[in-house]
Amino acid sequence: MKIYNARYLDNNQRFIVAIITGFIAAILFGSLYGLITSFIHVSFSAMFVAVGYGVASVIKYFGKGVHTRFMVVGAIMTTFAIFLGDMMSIYSVPKFASLLLSGNFSFIGIFFVAWLRSMASADVSGILSLAFRLIGIYIGYTQSVIL
Template identity: 65%
Template sequence: MKIYNARYLDNNQRFIAAIITGFIAAVILGNLYGLITALLHVEFSLMFIAIGYGIAATIKHFGRGVHTRFMIVGAIMTFIAIFIGDLTSSISINGVIVLFTSGNLSVIVTTFLSYLRIFASLNPYALISLAFRLIGIYIGYTQSVIL
């Protein structure tokens, strides 16, 4: 196993590395998606699948895990990336930074709940967009481990 794990990290250290690098990838990919969407004023639903693959590849590369907990991290980080991307496209990067550094938990919760209410409508476009987001999270979940 030392040949495969060149840095001699144990399973817990690789899990922590997967969380840290997965979060960094989520922030970068989420902001990148949000900037592209804000500049072009078009939502690319296929980008959610690419975000899922990107985060899963990062977690797979740095975590090299085979346990379910790596899959859960992949799903959570993909959700965070999609959430950050949607916020960035609607209120800009500076607005997202101010929102999360303000420390006002009620504003953050209200923003999150209004984000979830968007998908509660029966608009077919919102349902299709929700389906692509869920597919991206599923891909982040299933592709985060070494098979």
């Protein structure tokens, strides 16, 4: 019965739990961000901070880790959540769902290149948007461990 009790999980088992729950949280928070922005057609930069904190809180609660690798998982999962949310907000939700269900995943690579290009734009709104995304990732990184 020790395997079902989080107090008796060793560090590697807690790390695996942190990866799984962080991935689920990234999908949930990224989808929530994507739904909100696709319905109202306004991007809230403060949502990136909330996404980072939400993903980090889930990793902290379920992973109960103190090592740097938990922080790296928090940053990676937050980046994935932001990318997923941006993809859902650019494509509409029904179009995004139909693209996923079609099995043709080449649109992800195309969107990734376009996403990187938009992050590298030199206008003020692009720089601020990138800054808030980086702040969200930083919060996902720093808040994923128990201090």
